[in-house]
Amino acid sequence: MSMASLPQFNPQRIRSYILRLPFCTKALVAAILGLWVATIPFPWVREYGRLEPAKMDLTQMHRLNLFPLMHLNFIHMIFNLFAVTPLLERFESEFGTLVTLALFTGPFGTIPGGVYTLLENFVLRSNTAVMGASIWVFLLLSAEVMKTHKTNPYFSVGPYKVPTWTTPLVLIVLTSILVPHVSLVGHLCGAGLGYLWATGYIKFLVPPEKILRWIETKLNLLGRLPHYVSVDQKTYGRYGVLPTSSVPLNTRSPEGGQRLGP
Template sequence: MPSYAQFNPIRIRSYILRLPLCTRLLLAAMVGLWIAAIPFPWLREWARLDPDKMDFTQMHRLNLFPIMHLNFLHLIFNMLAVTPLIERFEAEYGTLVTLALFTGPFGTLPGGIYVLLEKFVLRTNTSVMGASIWVFLLLASEAMKTSKTNPNFSIGPYKIPTWTTPLILVLLTSFVVPNVSLVGHLCGAGIGYLWASGYIKFLVPHEKILRWLETKLNLLGRLPHYVSVDQKTYGRYGVLPTTASASNLPKSPEPGQRLGP
């Protein structure tokens, strides 16, 4: 019998309240654009990724198309799918890295590849929008990490490589869900594989620069739900407030172990 405790609204509320800062900002941008598109429907045409309209005056589409959605159901399903993935990513890499990637390369790279494929290879003009491209990007990244400890999973007598899981989901989605972009989802997954393999991590500013910004602007002290880039030193949400001096605290006879992500 399935347990209904997992649907406890208190737990859902607690999870929402614990979402880190950049995840909140991205979700708020999705909801805000959807609300703005109700009285101004031309915003969808302005933000969607339309290959035939792409030129140097339309580069904003590469950044906006993942947070623009066609309708309410499209928005809700994408938010449910992408929220735990972005939250997990931000918990691992920090708020500054997440903000830099999701407002930049994680939109422009898969979007740019999609435009090139549509215009010069497939010779079609299929417009796309929605955060599902981020869903498959992050699923591909997670699958690559999981494959290091669990290279295969079994379906009957067959062993399936773990890293192929997002590709299987892309194919299933294209068959089950109408009006989805197979090529767009594959572009997102491709960037996820490149990120997890380390080939595009040079796009992230150096950790010393990010740490200097955090210290100079006192981001840990000023911004609630901010996740430090240097989690080994500060923990997930920075240094916890204390009234006792560290020098007066009793010392453990054994070395400590860092808890949490």
């Protein structure tokens, strides 16, 4: 095999991909990177943000929001970033920036974190501290795989047919076996919430669309934020209305501009 046939590292393509990321995805990635950098001169930041069940009380609720953004070291952080970024991008492109921001700074951290704390304190009688965006990785994987399950319920492994929806659970078990210091229970809590989200039982966690549209209009988010994903993609397109042109691009269309997205 010649060197020319090997995949070439192209920093320009990576830069282009990062710049095209939706707004909230980019913000969450920046928060993960920023908090990791902060732990270098200030190691106490990691202890402040990690989820430690025995320390949880009303004065420690910030841990439920911070622990998915905190990481043990650079390797832990970079692997989780590679895994969670494309999943976050897909979620935001489907549901919008405001929905993504509301869920991932709120219930998508507090609910699995709270369940994990209860299980550790009252069932397992343990105090295993956890941190990392892998809980979001398995949450989003579980939600995605449920869509695939509707069209492709099974995949074949030799003579066996395995339900597609079990794929994240298999990955969780394999990760727990192959990777040291990972939390099987924490990953299961994330996956469980992902399954619930996919079934629609917890859609009430999303703020009412009427309120989201009012915020978008009042703050002019479509005009102010680059790569902002509108909550109303049917009207505005995935990234809002493109600037109108003085020369009509399609004389058959009654609209002055073109939309990007469905």
